[in-house]
Amino acid sequence: MSLIASKFESILPSQTLAITAAAKKMRSEGQDITSFGAGEPDFDTPQFIKDAAIEALQEGHTKYTPATGIPELKEAIQAKLLTENGIEYDTSQISINCGAKHSCYNAILATCDPEDEVIIPAPYWTSYPEMVRLAGAEPYVVETKRENGWKITAEEFEESISGRTRMLILNSPNNPTGAVYTEDEIKALVEVAEQEDIIILSDEIYEKLTYNGKKHISTAAVNEAAKNLTITINGFSKVYSMTGWRLGYTAAPEEIAGAISKIQSHTTSNPTSFAQYGALAALHGEQSIIQDMVEEYDMRRQYMLSRFKSINNIDVVEPDGAFYFLVDTTKMGLNSMNLTEKLLSRYQVAAVPGCAFGYDMSVRFSYATSLDIIKKGLDRFEDFCRAH
């Protein structure tokens, strides 16, 4: 007798964890490991946000809240989506969830039946296909091209549609590629989605982290049709360095918002009460703190780009957003597990293998780490590349 549900037979454990665990072990044994593995900001949560949560605790905000969050925070999110993203939502369309990861899962669970297919452009964020499987639906992975900047084109999207296609997952700025879709590119995708009645899950968690003057465009903002078929997802983890707080949100057509509210009321009850007051302070507070972080990321990004460009057996596409480089290692002819294991054991550099993102001949370098570590780590990586 199997003790677990059959759906878990096809669910993979997080492949990024193996390298992280190995790196941790080596570090505890005294080895000097430089890590590019981080999927979270290296900055602390700003003090005024912490203070607001502490105050909320002191004031007794320690009980259940409404299932989809406190009204004040919904109103602040509503105002943010209107003024910054140009999308008009009613507060009843907004649900606050336990991290944007939870928002993505709720959105898939609320909309996908077994047999439904979800189109996921690769390289993708490692959790999307597994979330789709957990919801009982089927991921349909579409490989994007490096020469297209790792973005799915409207033609590729159209060719991937079957009678069972239910959803397209769009993530811009993208983890792991750093790709940022333009308004025209999004419009072309929306046109296809509208024709074929396909929902778009738009994961916009990295919206504020863009460089080179590139602007983030919200899918739901491009026109009315887009708004009617899009689930907008965002959160507090990346932009306010609040990964441990577990707060994200969805804004969606009324029907979908209703289903998400039901899921949440029966599973998590609500996002953590006092954490929501911290998020409220984050949205009401001085936003210039974000600009300082973006400038720091951009400086690291430019440094890494120049280093990567000087190495001739790898390829990179300049990332316009997020805080990652996806280094294409096709020319080296090593698959990503081999490459990252060697890189770690012989050169003391930890990075995430591309197989975790559905593109095996690559490795992801995060720049959510200090410039000193980046410099030291890239010296070692360069030695590794020279030797292969």
Ligand SMILES: *Cc1c(COP(=O)(O)O)cnc(C)c1O
């Ligand atoms: C980090 C991340 C998230 C989720 O962040 P939470 O900590 O759950 O809010 C969602 N999507 C992508 C692409 C991410 O990289």
